[in-house]
Amino acid sequence: MLVILAATVLILGLSLAPWGPGGRAAAADKKLVVGFSQVGAESAWRTAETKSVKAEAKKRGVELKFSDARNNQQNQINALRAFITMGVDAIILAPVVETGWEPVLKEAKRAKIPVVLVDRGIKVSDDSLYVTLIASDFVEEGRMAAKWMAKKTAAKARIVELQGTPGSAPAIDRKKGFGEGIAKHPDMKIIASQSGDFRRAKGKEVMEAFLKAHGKNIDAVYAHNDDMAIGAIQAIEEAGLKAGADIVVVSIDGVKGAFEAMVAGKLNFTVECNPLLGPAAFDAVQGALAGKTLPKKIVVEDQVFCQCVAKELIDGRQY
Ligand code: AHR
Numbered sequence: 001m002l003v004i005l006a007a008t009v010l011i012l013g014l015s016l017a018p019w020g021p022g023g024r025a026a027a028a029d030k031k032l033v034v035g036f037s038q039v040g041a042e043s044a045w046r047t048a049e050t051k052s053v054k055a056e057a058k059k060r061g062v063e064l065k066f067s068d069a070r071n072n073q074q075n076q077i078n079a080l081r082a083f084i085t086m087g088v089d090a091i092i093l094a095p096v097v098e099t100g101w102e103p104v105l106k107e108a109k110r111a112k113i114p115v116v117l118v119d120r121g122i123k124v125s126d127d128s129l130y131v132t133l134i135a136s137d138f139v140e141e142g143r144m145a146a147k148w149m150a151k152k153t154a155a156k157a158r159i160v161e162l163q164g165t166p167g168s169a170p171a172i173d174r175k176k177g178f179g180e181g182i183a184k185h186p187d188m189k190i191i192a193s194q195s196g197d198f199r200r201a202k203g204k205e206v207m208e209a210f211l212k213a214h215g216k217n218i219d220a221v222y223a224h225n226d227d228m229a230i231g232a233i234q235a236i237e238e239a240g241l242k243a244g245a246d247i248v249v250v251s252i253d254g255v256k257g258a259f260e261a262m263v264a265g266k267l268n269f270t271v272e273c274n275p276l277l278g279p280a281a282f283d284a285v286q287g288a289l290a291g292k293t294l295p296k297k298i299v300v301e302d303q304v305f306c307q308c309v310a311k312e313l314i315d316g317r318q319y
Contacts, residue, residue, distance in 0.1 A: 033063045034285055035083030036092045039120075040071040042165075042198045043227040044255040048319035049119060049275035053092065056278030060286075071165065071197070073097055080104045084111045090285040091115045093130075097167035098123045105129035114288040118277045120169040121297075132294040134280045136302050138173030141252050141271045144304050145174070146181020146188075148269045149220055149250045155185040157219040157248070160210045161193035162203050162232060164224040170273075171195070174224045174252060191217065196228040203228025207235035216241075223251040226258035226270055233266045244268055244307075254305060256317050262310035272302040275319060 036053055039046060050066075057064035065088060067079035073096050083091050084107055091108060093115055095101060101122050108115050109129055117133040124130075149157060161178070164171030175193075182188040192210050196203035203223060210218060221236075223229035229251035233243040243249055243266040251258060254272035261267035280298060287294055305313065 031061060031063050032090070032285075032289075033065065033086070033088045034090050034092060034282075035065040035067070035079070035086070035088040037067050037069060037076045037079040037083070037094065039076075039094050039096045040069055042071060043200075043225055043253070044257055044319070045225060045227070045253045045273065045275045046198075048255070049094065049277055051319075052276045052278035053118070053281060054278070056282050060282055062282065069096060071096055073100060077104045080108065080115075084108055084113060087111075088113060090289060092281050092285065093117055094119045095122050095169075096120070096165065098169050098172065099167065102126075102129065114285070116281055116284045116288065118281050119275070122169075127296055131288040132284050132296055132298055134277055134284060134298045134300065135169075136273045136300045138170045138273075139177035139180075141170075141273060141302065142174040142177020142179070143181040144177075144271045145222060145250050145252060145269070146178045148271075148304065148306070149222065149248065150182065150185050150188060152248050152250075152268060153188070153220055156187040158189055158191045158214070158217050159220045159222055160207070160214065160218050161190050162196040162206055162221065162223040162228040163193060164195065164198045164228075166195050168198075170252075171198075171224055178222055190222075196223070196231065198225050198227060200227040200231040203231030204235045205231075207232035208239075211235060211239045211241075218247055220248040220250065223249070225273075226251045226253040226255045226261075226267075229267055229270075230257055230261055233261060237266075254303070254317075255319055256314070259305070259310050259314040259317055262305070262307045263314060265307065267307070269304070269306050271304050274300050274302055 069075035115130045194206045196206045236243040249267050250269045252271045254270050258270040
């Protein structure tokens with residue numbers, strides 16, 4: 001009986017989720033209210049993502065309750081609880097770190113509020129606590145960065161790594177992917193690795209410390225995002241070295257600042273991580289509220305860019 005019910009539900013494109021037709025959003029023909037808990041404003045990428053979500057809400061006539069967590073998980077949990085108390089129709093969450101979400105997501109589920117994850121994944125024992133995750137493949141991004149660095153350095157490099165925010169999905173996965181990518185090259189070694197928290201100023205500070213400790217023994221920088229790479233470039237130049245030549249610099253995001261640095265010959269390569277997630281996020285919100293079954297992960301397609309194409313493409317970049 002249960003099997004027949006589940007099959008019927010699938011065929012009709014319905015879900016057994018607590019939201020959907022007949023749920024809170026369908027109760028009235030009112031304006032949709034959506035809460036968006038954003039990580040913060042640590043990078044140009046993040047600012048572009050915020051803009052994309054806000055613009056899409058406006059375009060669709062959705063009332064958006066926006067909360068900037070300033071990179072703090074407790075602020076995000078508090079924001080989610082405030083959204084639940086307000087009785088929003090749905091929540092979009094860009095989670096700062098992977099763990100610690102179960103209690104608040106259970107509260108959202110009990111209140112029949114669907115939660116759509118954007119950009120970063122989480123670890124939960126019950127994946128019915130969220131509708132879907134819309135994100136890039138961060139492990140693959142790390143692999144692509146390693147692949148290109150191997151090409152550029154003839155697979156011989158002493159590398160310093162600027163990691164993202166500790167405990168965040170992109171920091172964990174980009175480290176993993178890069179590690180896998182260089183594992184097949186015995187002469188590529190990470191000689192120092194530290195978090196720069198996805199921030200330009202912190203990236204510079206950590207790079208200064210790396211340069212002090214390892215000096216001319218650094219052949220390459222792998223930064224988990226463009227902002228930290230740009231900070232590292234500043235540190236390299238202040239140390240009297242040529243970024244992009246004396247030290248190869250590879251990063252992830254593909255923001256405009258990275259293109260400028262590539263045009264100037266200071267950044268060698270960037271792997272794109274598309275932040276324009278607003279349209280997909282609201283498609284998922286509206287799909288969930290209409291009772292549709294969505295895949296648990298919607299992977300965003302990214303590209304890779306080298307210095308060789310930067311000049312030609314820079315004007316067309318949207319973020
Ligand atoms: O989660 C995506 C990452 O977070 C971006 O690469 C980085 O720039 C941001 O802060």
